[in-house]
Amino acid sequence: MKQRSIEVRVGALILLAVGLVLGFVVLMGGLSFQPTYTVYVAFENPGGLTTGAPVRISGVKVGRVVELEFQGGAERRPGEPDALIRAVAKIEKGYQSSIHDDARWFVTTQSVLGEMFLAVEPGSRARPVLQDGASVQGVSPPRLDLLLSETYELLHRSVGGLAQNEKK
Numbered sequence: 001m002k003q004r005s006i007e008v009r010v011g012a013l014i015l016l017a018v019g020l021v022l023g024f025v026v027l028m029g030g031l032s033f034q035p036t037y038t039v040y041v042a043f044e045n046p047g048g049l050t051t052g053a054p055v056r057i058s059g060v061k062v063g064r065v066v067e068l069e070f071q072g073g074a075e076r077r078p079g080e081p082d083a084l085i086r087a088v089a090k091i092e093k094g095y096q097s098s099i100h101d102d103a104r105w106f107v108t109t110q111s112v113l114g115e116m117f118l119a120v121e122p123g124s125r126a127r128p129v130l131q132d133g134a135s136v137q138g139v140s141p142p143r144l145d146l147l148l149s150e151t152y153e154l155l156h157r158s159v160g161g162l163a164q165n166e167k168k
Contacts, residue, residue: 036063036090037132041105041118042071042083047141048116049107055089055118057098063091065118087138089118100127106139 043049046068055063067088091099100123108119118138123130130136 034092034094036092037096039089039091039099039105039130040133040135041087041089041138042135043085043087043107043138043140044083045140045143046085046087046138047107047143048109049087049118050116053115053117055091055120057095057120057122062095062120063089066090083137086135087118096132097129098122099130100124101130101134101136102127103130103136104139105136107141 049065049068051065051068053065054061055065065087069086069088070084071086072084099120103123104121106119106121107116109116
């Protein structure tokens with residue numbers, strides 16, 4: 001009888017530990033069981049945006065990027081923005097009334113070295129609310145690699161021009 005009591009206690013302790021670990025994973029993983037709606041955001045270049053990145057309005061997490069789709073050469077529906085990459089964002093329904101059809105969507109970071117996220121400027125309250133399944137155009141982040149290469153090329157041409165001018 002005593003052996004059975006110890007086995008029940010050990011089993012209960014193991015179940016409690018597994019429950020706590022699962023609860024911790026759900027809380028820290030940012031899983032939400034709220035109903036969501038989908039918005040498709042088109043980008044020429046989404047920069048460092050990745051699947052799983054948060055969607056934020058004024059710093060408040062309202063959803064998650066669930067997929068990045070390559071659209072090169074794909075058929076598009078009428079009225080859908082023309083872009084290479086389409087981010088599929090799932091946003092909690094509770095925030096739908098805050099996002100209007102003139103909202104701006106762009107990729108940014110928390111800080112200089114922070115994680116990338118999809119930021120939303122909600123738009124004008126006088127405009128209609130953005131509907132489930134809507135396709136919008138996102139603002140692509142600046143391409144620092146292109147800026148650096150163009151700056152290097154400009155500097156190289158300037159030095160070459162100065163050297164040519166000195167020889168004359």
